[in-house]
Amino acid sequence: MTLLLPHLIVAPVVLPLLTAAVLLLLGERRRRLQSILSVVATVTGLLVAVAILIRVDAGGGRAAIDVYLASNWEAPFGIVLVADRLSALMLVLVGCVSVGAALYAEGGWGRVGVYFHPLFQLQLMGLNGAFLTGDLFNLFVFFEVLLAASYGLQLHGSGWPRVRSGLQYIAVNLLASSLFLIGLAVLYGVMGTLSMADIASKTGGIPAHDLGLFYAGSAILAVAFLVKAAIWPLNAWLVPAYAATSAPVAALFALMTKVGIYAILRLWSLFFPAAIAAPTHFGASALLVGGLATIAFGTVGLLASIRISRIAGFSIIVSSGTLLTAFALRSALVTGAALYYVLSATLAVSAIFLIAELARRGDTAPRASSLDAEDAASEDTNLDDEEAPLIGRAFRLSLALMGLGFICCAVLIAGLPPLSGFIAKVALLSAIVTAGAGPIATPMSGLSATAWTFVAMLLLSGLVAMVSLARAGVRHFWSAGGSTVPQVKVPEALSLFLLLFACGLLTVYAEPVLRYTRSTAAELYTPATYVDTVLATRARPAPARSASAELSEPP
DSSP: OTTTGGGGGGHHHHHHHHHHHHHHHHOGGGHHHHHHHHHHHHHHHHHHHHHHHHHHHHOOGGGGOEEEEGGGOOTTTSOEEEEOHHHHHHHHHHHHHHHHHHHHHHTTGGGTSSSHHHHHHHHHHHHHHHHHBOBHHHHHHHHHHHHHHHHHHHTTTOOHHHHHHHHHHHHHHHHHHHHHHHHHHHHHHHHSOOBHHHHHHHGGGOOHHHHHHHHHHHHHHHHHHHHHHTOTTSOTTHHHHHHHSOHHHHHHHTTHHHHHHHHHHHHHHHHSOTTSOGGGGTTHHHHHHHHHHHHHHHHHHHHHOOSHHHHHHHHHHHHHHHHHHHHHTTOHHHHHHHHHHHHHHHHHHHHHHHHHHHHHHHHTSOBOOHHHHHHHHTSSTTOOTTTHHHHOOOOOHHHHHHHHHHHHHHHHHHTOTTSHHHHHHHHHHHHHHHHOOSSSBOTTTSOBHHHHHHHHHHHHHHHHHHHHHHHHHIIIIITTTTOBOOOOOHHHHHHHHHHHHHHHHHHHTHHHHHHHHHHHHHHHTOTHHHHHHHHHOOOOOOOOOOHHHHHHSOO
8 A cells, every 4th residue: 555655646547547448348238337337436536536635635835745757757857747735626526526427327328328438437537637737738638638528428318409519519629729739839939848837937037028928828828728617708608518418427517617717726826926026917807807707697697597407507607707706816815715615516516417307307207197196185084175185295205305405406506504505605705805805995894896896796696596596496396296206216316415415514524624725725826835846856766776687787
């Protein structure tokens, strides 16, 4: 076990890659075995992510950053994987959502089309690699791996709605990939390296005549990431694509926007640290305005949506806008609260995507016979004809559990007490008021106009989400009166329970999780430790050869 610990950081990338290869060798005739192996590998990936998080959380300073030199080449020349507090947190989030999605797919979606499980594992490889890599070019590689897998997963199950929205999804992401490559080329031309830590160490010494190109390359990269983060007006592709795809894929896709947001936060904190003056706030105004506009767009979409899957899609847009605005305020306190918010919001949206598919299944399920109502009303033979109708019809267990799950998701997304969504919103509002961030302060309170706008948008989006989700809940779970009975399989119910259980853990252990996210934000805004640790990591010396071996070699 001690020998494996130094290589633990590479496991989130290697494990899904090897699993995908084994799944391909098994072939499509052994789909049951494929499904079991995929679930086992995904659960193992979650356990590895938790082990990495515990390991980095136990250390302090450089000990909290674990660096893996692939092929034993030092940065900036070799491929480097870096596990710090932020990347470990995102790995655990990927593990939780992927376990829920894999279990749900085991209920039947994994057998609808071919190569579902290998594509699922390849997407996990891309997600984990994007969060671990310390090199911009390999970030592009992992982006392309997860995007290529997502193209197949988005179209899984076929059907014209998936094909139409899938073509839009592919076109937009190919454009983003092209911008990514252009931004990389510009940055490499200016800096001569694509190592994140190496670029961060050289930003202070960029010649004046190259600053314009450096900012241009950074801006092009930012646009590519913002497309993935679903910022307005570059997010028209998201809701149709996510609403049309299968439930486990949509739940996994809830992580896709978080990759873009992670890349923005990581690179912005490294290349433009808040501790340095003047042009370091490059792009902050655009990010702030774009984030607020994204919240507004998502809020309007929530109000206009009736289908649960579309409500979930617009909830992702609202959460993306919230995170981008919070990061634009350049406050470690606000960023720490936002990192807690991303955990709760992502888990809740993933769960509600699963519920949306169950609700559609209930809409098309055979209706309960009128004999059930007569049996329910005649259980007490002493009831007269006027009292019998008051008994009504009993709700089926699957419908009742699904309704309770929907209520939990609605409470989480709207930010109502007592679950983690409420804690996240309160932590964000408290951090915004404490930080008082923004350029235009109001004399009566010390808060800025930006802070007041953000607070108002947070409260309004929560209110609208509650109205929209309540309307959808009445339509799907109440107005039908229990007359439709969706068939819910055990793996599907278990996946929904695990996602909501994770939200429950976030609620119960809110204090230590918030302490962790605040420490993560503090490290992000002091990137010198990250840079020094990566660049100071040395290659392991080759094992010494014996004197007899040297003598036996030919001259």
